[in-house]
Amino acid sequence: MTDPTQSAPRAAPRYFALIPAAGVGARMGAAGPKQYLPLAGRPMLRHTLQAFLDSPLVVHTYVVVSVDDGYIDAVVADCGARATVLRCGGATRMESIRNGLRAMQGAVAPHDRVLVHDAARPGLTAALIERLVAAAGHDPAGGLLALRVVDTVKSTRAGRVETTPRDGLWLAQTPQMFPAELLLRALEAAPDPDAITDDASAVEMLGLSPRLVEGHPRNLKVTLPADIAIAEMYLTLDKT
Numbered sequence: 066m067t068d069p070t071q072s073a074p075r076a077a078p079r080y081f082a083l084i085p086a087a088g089v090g091a092r093m094g095a096a097g098p099k100q101y102l103p104l105a106g107r108p109m110l111r112h113t114l115q116a117f118l119d120s121p122l123v124v125h126t127y128v129v130v131s132v133d134d135g136y137i138d139a140v141v142a143d144c145g146a147r148a149t150v151l152r153c154g155g156a157t158r159m160e161s162i163r164n165g166l167r168a169m170q171g172a173v174a175p176h177d178r179v180l181v182h183d184a185a186r187p188g189l190t191a192a193l194i195e196r197l198v199a200a201a202g203h204d205p206a207g208g209l210l211a212l213r214v215v216d217t218v219k220s221t222r223a224g225r226v227e228t229t230p231r232d233g234l235w236l237a238q239t240p241q242m243f244p245a246e247l248l249l250r251a252l253e254a255a256p257d258p259d260a261i262t263d264d265a266s267a268v269e270m271l272g273l274s275p276r277l278v279e280g281h282p283r284n285l286k287v288t289l290p291a292d293i294a295i296a297e298m299y300l301t302l303d304k305t
C-alpha cells in the first residue's frame with residue numbers, strides 16, 4: 066500500500082533555452098540589429114544558438130524576435146527541429162521575455178527550467194551551460210552565470226566620485242535559469258518589470274536568492290562597437 070501522504074516523485078526538470086533577440090542595438094550604432102552582425106564568419110545570433118544546440122542538456126531553444134524580423138529565417142535554417150522562432154518581441158527585453166514565456170507555456174512544465182540568454186552573448190559554450198546546470202539546475206531559486214568584480218568600483222551617482230567596496234560584488238551574465246513557473250510569476254509580479262535589467266532581479270523581489278555561478282569573460286554582452294573585436298577573438302580562437 067503506498068503512503069498517501071507521500072506525493073508522487075516529481076519528474077526531473079527538463080532544460081529549455083529562451084533567447085531574447087528582438088533588440089535594435091542602439092548602443093552599437095550599426096545599420097541593423099547587432100544580433101545579426103557577422104562574427105567569425107557567422108551572424109552573432111547563430112553562434113549564440115550553437116551553444117544550446119551543442120549542449121545535450123538543453124531539449125529545445127526558443128528565439129524571440131521582433132514581429133517584422135527579416136533576418137531570423139536564414140539564421141535558423143540549419144538548426145533542425147531543436148529551435149523555434151517566436152515572433153513576439155516587445156518594446157523592452159523584459160517584455161520580449163514575458164511574451165516568450167507565455168508562448169512556451171504549452172510546451173514547458175512549471176518545474177522545467179528556462180535558461181534565458183541574451184542573443185548578444187555569442188561567447189557562451191556548452192561547457193558553461195553545463196557548469197550552470199550542474200551548480201543550480203535543481204535549485205528552486207534558480208541561478209545565473211556571473212563574474213566576480215576584480216577592479217576597483219567607482220560611483221558618480223552623488224555628483225561626486227566615490228569608491229564602492231567590491232567585496233561580494235558580481236557582474237551578472239546570462240544564462241539566468243529558473244523554474245518556468247517561478248520566472249513568469251516573478252516577471253508578472255514585478256512592480257515595474259520594464260525597469261529591471263535582468264530576470265534574476267524579479268526573482269530577488271520575491272525574496273529568493275538565485276545562485277551565482279562563475280561565468281567567463283568570453284561570455285561578454287556585445288553592446289558597444291569595441292566589444293565586436295573581443296567577441297570575434299574568442300570565436301576565432303574556437304576554430305583553432
Ligand SMILES: Nc1ccn([C@@H]2O[C@H](COP(=O)(O)OP(=O)(O)OP(=O)(O)O)[C@@H](O)[C@H]2O)c(=O)n1
Pocket residue numbers: 084085086087088089090091092093099100129154155156157158159161162183184185186286287288
Ligand atoms: N525589446 C528588446 C530589447 C532587447 N532584447 C534582447 O535582449 C538582449 C540584451 O539586450 P541589449 O544588449 O540591451 O540589446 P539591445 O536592446 O538590442 O541594445 P541597445 O540597448 O543598445 O538598444 C539582446 O539580445 C536583445 O536582442 C529583446 O529581445 N527585446
Ligand SMILES: C[C@](O)(CO)[C@H](O)COP(=O)(O)O
Pocket residue numbers: 158183236237238239262263264286288
Ligand atoms: C541581462 C544582462 O545581460 C545581465 O547583465 C543585462 O542586464 C542586460 O542589459 P541590457 O541593457 O538589456 O543589455
